[in-house]
Amino acid sequence: MPSPAVRVRVRRQDAPDAPPRWEDFSVRREPGMNVIYCLMQIQRSPVTVEGKRTTPVAWEAHCLEEVCGACTMVINGRVRQSCSALVDHLGDTIELTPMTKFPVVRDLIVDRSRMFDDLIKIRGWIPIQGTYDLGPGPRVPPADQEVAYRLSTCMTCGCCLEVCPNVNARSDFIGPAAISLARLYNTHPTGQASAGERLEALMEPGGISECGNAQNCVRACPKGIPLTDSIGAMGRSVTLHAFKKLLGG
Amino acid sequence: MAKPRFIVVGGGLAGLMATVRLAEAGAEIDLISFVPVKRSHSVCAQGGINGAVNIKGEGDSPQIHFDDTVYGGDFLANQPPVKGMCHAAPGIIYLLDRMGVPFNRTSEGLLDFRRFGGTLYNRTAFAGATTGQQILYALDEQVRRHEAAGLVTKYEFWECLGPIVDDRGECRGVVALDQTRMTVQAMAADAVLLATGGCGVIFGKSTLSTTCTGTAVSTAYQQGAAYSNGEFIQVHPTAIPGSDKLRLMSESARGEGGRVWVPRKEGDSRAPRGIPEAERWYFLEEKYPRYGNLVPRDIATREIFDVCVSQKKGVGGERAVYLDLTHLPRTTLDKKLGGILEIYEKFVGVDPRDEPMKVFPAVHYSMGGLWVDFDQMSSIPGLFAAGECEYQYHGANRLGANSLLSCIYGGQVAAAAMAKFALGKERPAAPAALLEAESRRWTELQDKILRMDGPENPFTLWWEMGEMMTENVTVVRDNKKLQATDDRLRQMMERWWRIGVPDQGRRANQSVIFTRQLWNMLELARVITVGALRRNESRGAHYKPEFPERDDANFLKTTRAVWSPEGPVLSYEPVDTSLIPPRKRVYTSPAGAGGSQETGKDALPSRQSQGTPAGRS
Numbered sequence: 001m002p003s004p005a006v007r008v009r010v011r012r013q014d015a016p017d018a019p020p021r022w023e024d025f026s027v028r029r030e031p032g033m034n035v036i037y038c039l040m041q042i043q044r045s046p047v048t049v050e051g052k053r054t055t056p057v058a059w060e061a062h063c064l065e066e067v068c069g070a071c072t073m074v075i076n077g078r079v080r081q082s083c084s085a086l087v088d089h090l091g092d093t094i095e096l097t098p099m100t101k102f103p104v105v106r107d108l109i110v111d112r113s114r115m116f117d118d119l120i121k122i123r124g125w126i127p128i129q130g131t132y133d134l135g136p137g138p139r140v141p142p143a144d145q146e147v148a149y150r151l152s153t154c155m156t157c158g159c160c161l162e163v164c165p166n167v168n169a170r171s172d173f174i175g176p177a178a179i180s181l182a183r184l185y186n187t188h189p190t191g192q193a194s195a196g197e198r199l200e201a202l203m204e205p206g207g208i209s210e211c212g213n214a215q216n217c218v219r220a221c222p223k224g225i226p227l228t229d230s231i232g233a234m235g236r237s238v239t240l241h242a243f244k245k246l247l248g249g
Numbered sequence: 250m251a252k253p254r255f256i257v258v259g260g261g262l263a264g265l266m267a268t269v270r271l272a273e274a275g276a277e278i279d280l281i282s283f284v285p286v287k288r289s290h291s292v293c294a295q296g297g298i299n300g301a302v303n304i305k306g307e308g309d310s311p312q313i314h315f316d317d318t319v320y321g322g323d324f325l326a327n328q329p330p331v332k333g334m335c336h337a338a339p340g341i342i343y344l345l346d347r348m349g350v351p352f353n354r355t356s357e358g359l360l361d362f363r364r365f366g367g368t369l370y371n372r373t374a375f376a377g378a379t380t381g382q383q384i385l386y387a388l389d390e391q392v393r394r395h396e397a398a399g400l401v402t403k404y405e406f407w408e409c410l411g412p413i414v415d416d417r418g419e420c421r422g423v424v425a426l427d428q429t430r431m432t433v434q435a436m437a438a439d440a441v442l443l444a445t446g447g448c449g450v451i452f453g454k455s456t457l458s459t460t461c462t463g464t465a466v467s468t469a470y471q472q473g474a475a476y477s478n479g480e481f482i483q484v485h486p487t488a489i490p491g492s493d494k495l496r497l498m499s500e501s502a503r504g505e506g507g508r509v510w511v512p513r514k515e516g517d518s519r520a521p522r523g524i525p526e527a528e529r530w531y532f533l534e535e536k537y538p539r540y541g542n543l544v545p546r547d548i549a550t551r552e553i554f555d556v557c558v559s560q561k562k563g564v565g566g567e568r569a570v571y572l573d574l575t576h577l578p579r580t581t582l583d584k585k586l587g588g589i590l591e592i593y594e595k596f597v598g599v600d601p602r603d604e605p606m607k608v609f610p611a612v613h614y615s616m617g618g619l620w621v622d623f624d625q626m627s628s629i630p631g632l633f634a635a636g637e638c639e640y641q642y643h644g645a646n647r648l649g650a651n652s653l654l655s656c657i658y659g660g661q662v663a664a665a666a667m668a669k670f671a672l673g674k675e676r677p678a679a680p681a682a683l684l685e686a687e688s689r690r691w692t693e694l695q696d697k698i699l700r701m702d703g704p705e706n707p708f709t710l711w712w713e714m715g716e717m718m719t720e721n722v723t724v725v726r727d728n729k730k731l732q733a734t735d736d737r738l739r740q741m742m743e744r745w746w747r748i749g750v751p752d753q754g755r756r757a758n759q760s761v762i763f764t765r766q767l768w769n770m771l772e773l774a775r776v777i778t779v780g781a782l783r784r785n786e787s788r789g790a791h792y793k794p795e796f797p798e799r800d801d802a803n804f805l806k807t808t809r810a811v812w813s814p815e816g817p818v819l820s821y822e823p824v825d826t827s828l829i830p831p832r833k834r835v836y837t838s839p840a841g842a843g844g845s846q847e848t849g850k851d852a853l854p855s856r857q858s859q860g861t862p863a864g865r866s
Binding site for chain 2: 014015030031032033034036037040043044045046053055056058060061062063064065066067068069070083084086105106107109112113116119120123124125126127128130131133134135136137139140141142145146148149152153155156185188190191
């Protein structure tokens with residue numbers, strides 16, 4: 001029988017340069033509840049276990065059904081979305097900390113804008129002529145669609161960067177997510193036209209050669225995206241591209 | 250004149266589509282969004298997008314799509330824009346296809362289409378069961394392209410506090426809040442688009458994302474923009490109950506053959522798979538043999554509500570029915586519905602391929618929204634609206650998979666109209682004094698909220714409002730309860746002034762932001778409630794047992810609410826029914842029989858007209 005209350009430990013920080021601190025809360029258990037609901041309860045009664053009145057915890061959340069990627073944080077040492085983190089599976093104490101590979105904005109909110117900037121770097125779009133009516137796109141065999149769909153479910157949540165040892169303060173490694181999305185656009189019949197530009201981007205400093213093959217990313221991805229396959233495939237493409245350039249092709 | 254400059258508020262499908270169109274025309278756009286636009290609520294749309302491409306040789310056409318949409322909306326929508334949307338739909342799907350949306354394919358490599366509610370045709374293009382996510386991502390990518398080219402400037406983690414309206418009553422920009430630094434800034438533009446989505450958060454728990462409070466629309470309403478058909482709130486028949494939100498279980502589950510049932514025997518405690526076929530009550534298929542489980546949402550929701558709440562025949566006596574996919578092949582389920590099945594698995598801990606899901610209706614969509622003209626312009630010139638935040642396309646009930654379509658179509662129409670508006674206007678720049686005054690007004694309000702130190706907690710007050718709204722202003726409505734709800738809403742507005750804001754921080758202060766938005770939710774809640782109270786008929790999603798019939802003589806009219814200090818002032822304007830004469834809306838005709846729709850559907854082979862999986866591969 002689980003205890004009627006859960007203890008929620010939150011690592012808090014008022015601003016990027018403010019010192020972090022821990023606060024503990026006791027939250028009433030409800031069937032099927034998730035970490036989001038714990039934080040919602042704290043909003044309604046922001047009082048620590050010591051009885052000290054404090055501010056509600058700041059965190060980022062949006063869809064609450066693990067499809068937007070917003071509510072990613074580190075829960076009991078594991079990076080994941082807090083909406084799909086069910087309290088019943090987390091023991092009687094739940095420790096919440098912000099992701100460590102991004103600057104803290106406040107409490108559990110971090111600034112992941114570098115991930116979106118990286119999508120500009122890899123030219124992450126299909127270069128269509130325009131949005132006027134030009135009829136259907138190219139035919140795509142169902143088997144190709146299945147691969148593309150899986151790659152395209154990347155929420156830019158940052159789990160793969162969080163667990164990657166090569167993404168750290170001393171490196172500017174672009175990380176698995178952007179590499180996998182570059183593969184998505186490079187395999188699209190229209191996207192192929194600008195495949196070379198994406199490969200060039202991945203050959204720059206911080207590009208694919210920074211991958212140390214730790215393979216943590218593929219295990220951490222909440223959407224089961226085959227990130228290591230993508231890195232492998234793009235690694236081969238980059239090598240081939242470099243050879244072709246060498247031969248003046 | 251200088252290069253036109255536009256503001257788009259909201260980075261879901263409507264906002265992004267408009268942004269791409271405006272950027273293509275060479276304009277500069279400031280795109281304001283609560284969240285990184287890739288995380289917008291459109292990401293939650295699951296089942297698909299409608300367009301009569303007629304890929305399966307059923308004789309489908311945009312005209313039939315138009316008829317289904319108008320009929321499904323119980324004739325409350327002005328018809329010309331709906332017609333425009335349905336005829337543009339195939340081209341929109343092709344455009345998305347070209348942008349790289351990984352739509353499911355037929356064996357030939359063509360776009361695949363599936364069934365959805367309120368139609369007898371396979372008209373819905375889909376990308377697994379995360380179609381909204383995939384379309385949003387494709388548009389996000391196109392916007393990023395224009396961002397890289399310097400035409401689009403994103404303001405993410407920013408909020409539109411309200412439009413800036415000049416002394417001629419025209420919109421000249423918006424006041425925006427940087428939600429991290431909590432600083433207020435006036436931003437000028439030649440035209441502004443609100444594409445801010447729905448307002449379901451007013452109902453507490455719903456299928457919507459946390460930002461869908463309707464706050465920006467509500468401030469536009471409080472500054473003079475008319476709000477129409479607010480009382481029409483779609484309650485989706487199938488959602489997974491939860492303590493923090495109600496998670497949508499897409500209509501596509503039924504489109505692919507999912508069946509809704511409860512045990513015939515009350516209090517039957519056997520596991521669902523142990524209950525023999527004969528002892529299951531497939532109440533939708535029984536009552537609606539032709540459409541079966543794919544009757545429109547308002548009808549399915551009322552039936553489920555009736556079975557569980559009035560007849561108390563829900564599973565285990567609870568508010569739940571089974572949504573059963575267990576008879577379908579696992580490979581089909583994984584390819585076509587994978588995304589939603591994963592949601593059920595992750596949040597309930599049960600594999601819906603093995604065991605029927607337990608679902609119940611949940612607030613899902615607002616058919617009502619800002620009043621707009623056929624150019625998507627609100628009653629404030631220069632302020633446009635597109636997507637769920639406006640009222641134009643869905644009448645009294647939206648058909649499934651029409652929302653993504655209306656977002657994209659509305660975004661396209663708005664972009665063209667905004668460009669035309671800006672080019673046709675020779676106006677001096679927005680006066681600096683006006684921008685300063687507006688910026689000061691919102692800064693002062695924020696400072697005032699920061700100092701609020703009463704006994705009420707804003708989040709608790711919101712929860713109370715949500716429970717009350719869900720109880721009284723959703724599936725079944727009663728005038729006495731509606732009146733009581735409005736009375737209590739007014740009390741809550743008094744209590745709002747006694748809120749104590751639990752955070753005095755000057756950085757990412759979510760309590761201050763939420764408290765301000767709560768007022769705006771209360772204002773809109775009144776529009777919804779009073780609209781429902783005054784509409785003494787039943788039409789689409791609006792159902793009053795006291796007035797069980799549709800009353801065209803008195804209420805074939807658009808509700809138009811205008812803000813006043815005492816509350817919403819309602820008036821009614823005629824609906825443009827110039828293209829399809831209103832007729833009685835009935836979905837109960839027998840399978841294969843001539844229905845009330847005169848669109849030649851009866852020529853369909855009976856296999857296609859079954860809403861049940863019988864005979865479907």
